[in-house]
Amino acid sequence: MNKFLELVKIELKVYVRDHIALFWTFLFPFFILVIFMSISPSRDNSQATDVVFIEHDASDKARDYFTELEASITKSPVTVSFSSVSTFEADADFPSNQLRIALMQDTNDNQPLLQITHASKPTQASLVLLNIIELLAGSREFQNNTTTNAYKIVIQAHESDSARSGIEGARSLTIGLICMSIMSTCFFGFSVVLVQLRAANALKMYQVMPLHKAIYSSAFMISRVLIILIFAIVFIVIADLLYGIGITYTFGNFVSFIALVSIGAMTFISIGILVASRVSSVSAANGIINVLYFPLVFLSGLFFPISSNFEWLNTIASYLPLKEYAEMFEQIIFTETSFLSFTSTLILMLVWGGIPFLISQSNFVWNADR
Structure with a gap:
């Protein structure tokens, strides 16, 4: 247990020292939130x-x-x-x-x-x-x-109705940015980093250390989940202070929030592990991640409603994890709906997280020369 905790601490220190990673994880979502909220309809103070x-x-x-x-x-x-x-x-x-x-x-x-x-x-x-x-x-x-x-x-x-719709818009935007940041951190801050470590043969040392590979993998994953949790908590509290999105500060809601963030983090980390399992170069990893990331963001309708005349495209969007996950996140946090009301979404997240994780276990390559 001590070795595991030390590894988690090391990974957290490495991440904190990466200023670029901190910017994209913590500051960039705040910029997007402020920009989107500032272009909402303004009040004309010049009228009588x-x-x-x-x-x-x-x-x-x-x-x-x-x-x-x-x-x-x-x-x-x-x-x-x-x-x-x-x-x-x-x-x-x-x-x-x-x-x-x-x-x-x-x-x-x-x-x-x-x-x-x-x-x-x-x-x-x-x-x-x-x-x-x-x-x-x-x-x-x-x-x-x-x-x-x-x-x-x-x-x-x-x-008024417009005020209520403004609050609902701020809520959807806040949850959308949290979900987008969870996915981007798991993809770019986890999957791409694994490929970088493999390319530099940094993963090879864990094969000769008196340490099971599963312990290192778990410590690496937990460190990313902790980073995502810290970001999500800070982000939603500041969004509530700035825009009054109406968070209910109860212990039950806090536990639900942690559970929701963890569900999303583990799902997208599993997808990230599968992407990184066989990719040998960082440029290839970035290319694959971008192919996954942008369609998931745009087809999920996080920031604007998506409608299409092609029924097959709407069907595909309904089976993507990010769209259903964001809707479940918003409903549970702001209306305190039970997790039991989202059984189908939880099954969808389990499928998207479980299958890639199982496949990656037998395909993950630790050495760059293999």
Whole structure:
């Protein structure tokens, strides 16, 4: 066990000292995440703020209150347009430059409420006007000028369909980048490295050492799995802090996350071992890996939906490991769905990982001159 742990430690040190490998494993996915999220629809802060008065209560008292409030808002430096409606659909999409104001009664203490609703991602001008309205409605001078009693102010954010789709997009992008990084680390950081070691005859020494080859192989694999786990945990936590993707921080979800990362890592490592088992040159290994890597990424639909008029292409895509794996990953992490709901995906991952691993055991070449 001590020899095994020492080998794992050595492999981790070797990987950490490789700055290029660290860049592609840890930093590059963050660049992709920031770029993709930055080209999402932006909020236009130059447009006028639209104030909508919702007249649930069509009484003269409510109209007088809105009239006084409108007159006071007009004096503010913010460009404002006003409109009034009798009702609003609760699930209607909410423009980022809009504020909705309604008068109602608090059912708990029967106190009149001034409810102000803004978009989940409001424009800067809307936020400024929101502060102005809050100050106006709460000031004694304004309350004395109106014909109504003082209102309790309630401010809430409206999560529109576009906001929800934005969160879902950020979730899919985050999981897609994690899955892509798992596969790329297993292919380029494992398979190609094995070929490099064989080409340099560095693997030959493990045949003369008093150490079973399986111990070295296991230590090499575990070191890569640990690197992938560290990356995945750091990546998803930072993505949640930056973009609010809604991770549930529970022990059960943490265990599921580790299990999902490990399943993907072991599957793609097995494929990588098969590729490296007989390839003698690094250039050939890179060529084979690229032939596998790019079709898997693009046909999986990780970053944009894939549709084809060729039914056979859609059928092939459904049997590729990355597509089903990413969908299972996202559902289990964000909806806490059970692994039992993805039995077919787990079987698919087992087939893609088990068969290459078994084949490579009898075909792996340790010496470059064989």
